[in-house]
Amino acid sequence: MTARICSLKVDTPQTIPADGDYHVVRFPYTTESYDPWGMHQPAQPDGRAVTSWSKDDRSGLIWPAVAGWGVLTSLIYWEAGNYSELRDRFVRDPLGEYDSTATDHRPPSPGIQCFTKHHELFVRPDVPLALLVAHDATSSRRVTLAELKLAIHPVEEPAA
Secondary structure, eight states: OOOEEEEEEEOSOEEEOSSSOOEEOOOOSTTOSBOTTOOSOSBOTTSOBOSOTTTOGGGGOBOOSSSEEEEEEEEEEEOOOSOSOEEEEEEESTTSSOEEEEEEEEOOOSSSEEEEEEEEEEEOTTSOEEEEEEEOOSSOEEEEEEEEEEEEEEOOOOOO
16 A cells, blocks of 8 residues: 655744644645645645635644554754743644644753654544644744654555
């Protein structure tokens, strides 16, 4: 069976409020890195549509094309700032029945903050996935570059 792949990238800075909450990283539809299976489209499988990727958290959703074993990878660049902790996580159904996984809380390093992460999990077409971020600075901070990639290895049911 062929792996299904979706690879998203955004280099438009996104402001993340200093509210302690997690926020969906949003991705544009015009600069897809790779999405031949239509897992990141403005017209979404649940019947809703995104009209402004930069204002709608739905633009951060990847809808798996098939059920299977999903391999998630991300890249996050934060601007330098007065952090004591940066946070990120992958989430199943982030706008509905929120189910987080692979949550990382990281102390900052000097200068720009660059992180990658990798996690594997079962995915289904009716449950979207997203990358969420947070920080504990006293004022808003920007994510300056982000990538989110999903590779799905379809799973066949074993023969009885």
